[in-house]
Amino acid sequence: MLIKEKDNRLFLNHGPIDIVLEAFGKDKPLAYEKAKNYFSTLLNELVLDMDLLKKEVVPHRTFNNKISQSMQNATEKFYPDFITPMAAVAGSVADNILKILIKDSKLEKAYVNNGGDVSFYLTENQTVKSSLASIPNTIAEINYKDKSRGIATSGWRGRSFSLGIADSVTVLADNAAMADAAATMIANSVNIKNHPLIIKRPAEEIYEDSDLKNLMVTVEVGDLKQSEIEDALKNGNEVGKKYLENGLINAALIELHNCFCIVQKESTNLNFINKSSLKKINYV
Numbered sequence: 001m002l003i004k005e006k007d008n009r010l011f012l013n014h015g016p017i018d019i020v021l022e023a024f025g026k027d028k029p030l031a032y033e034k035a036k037n038y039f040s041t042l043l044n045e046l047v048l049d050m051d052l053l054k055k056e057v058v059p060h061r062t063f064n065n066k067i068s069q070s071m072q073n074a075t076e077k078f079y080p081d082f083i084t085p086m087a088a089v090a091g092s093v094a095d096n097i098l099k100i101l102i103k104d105s106k107l108e109k110a111y112v113n114n115g116g117d118v119s120f121y122l123t124e125n126q127t128v129k130s131s132l133a134s135i136p137n138t139i140a141e142i143n144y145k146d147k148s149r150g151i152a153t154s155g156w157r158g159r160s161f162s163l164g165i166a167d168s169v170t171v172l173a174d175n176a177a178m179a180d181a182a183a184t185m186i187a188n189s190v191n192i193k194n195h196p197l198i199i200k201r202p203a204e205e206i207y208e209d210s211d212l213k214n215l216m217v218t219v220e221v222g223d224l225k226q227s228e229i230e231d232a233l234k235n236g237n238e239v240g241k242k243y244l245e246n247g248l249i250n251a252a253l254i255e256l257h258n259c260f261c262i263v264q265k266e267s268t269n270l271n272f273i274n275k276s277s278l279k280k281i282n283y284v
Helices: 028-047 066-078 085-102 176-189 226-245
Strands: 002-006 009-014 017-024 109-114 117-122 127-131 138-143 150-154 168-173 198-202 216-221 251-256 259-264 271-274
Touching: 002 028, 009 028, 017 028, 017 085, 028 066, 028 085, 066 085, 066 176, 085 109, 085 117, 085 150, 085 176, 117 127, 117 138, 117 176, 138 168, 138 251, 150 176, 168 176, 176 226, 176 251, 226 251, 226 259
Parallel strands: none
Antiparallel strands: 002 009, 009 017, 017 109, 109 117, 117 150, 127 138, 138 271, 150 168, 168 251, 198 216, 251 259
């Protein structure tokens, strides 16, 4: 386990959990001590629920552990579509550490970044900017008035498996757990069936303890025609729009082969600042 402070930030690492967090305000030292204490037991407690967390989600399952319950609460909203609570693990860890960080602490702003899934806290007139590592020169800018307090990214090129071919799907939602789960589901939907240039393998062949078992996950995507790229993106766009209409997400940016589309309400305060050479695809 690694716990250290550097450049005003707190670094927390234990097993697969790799966190960078930062708080702004007079109670920052107190907030950091609370985060350190909470983190010291976090993984060991989460492991106790792991067998159940790797099973397909069913509604109304309850856990004593707050992170496990957060994972359940986020993923059960996608039932009966296939998803396991593990789809929200990184976001849930970030959310719960943030709750500890800000509880009874006078802070102006704070964020918890767990491997790219970020939970953040804003007070009035505060703004957070998050660069999208998977898409060069692209920034998600969220201000206090926007309801989003979580951002997460999924895709077959990331550290988790994906059933789809999206290079990346970045989602903003009310919390990081919901953003994490939704990004997973949208990324899964960006797909082309039975394409010779898309290589998939059973998840358990790659990692025997995977929660996805024998489901086919993407391991390689060849050069696709422009029409194929746009059809695959359209699938993700339609799923993203459905989640947007149902209040599960606030915005999504979906990217595949140097093309991307954005799903968000016109009235949102979120701003995706894109200065890259990627081609934007607009769907009605």
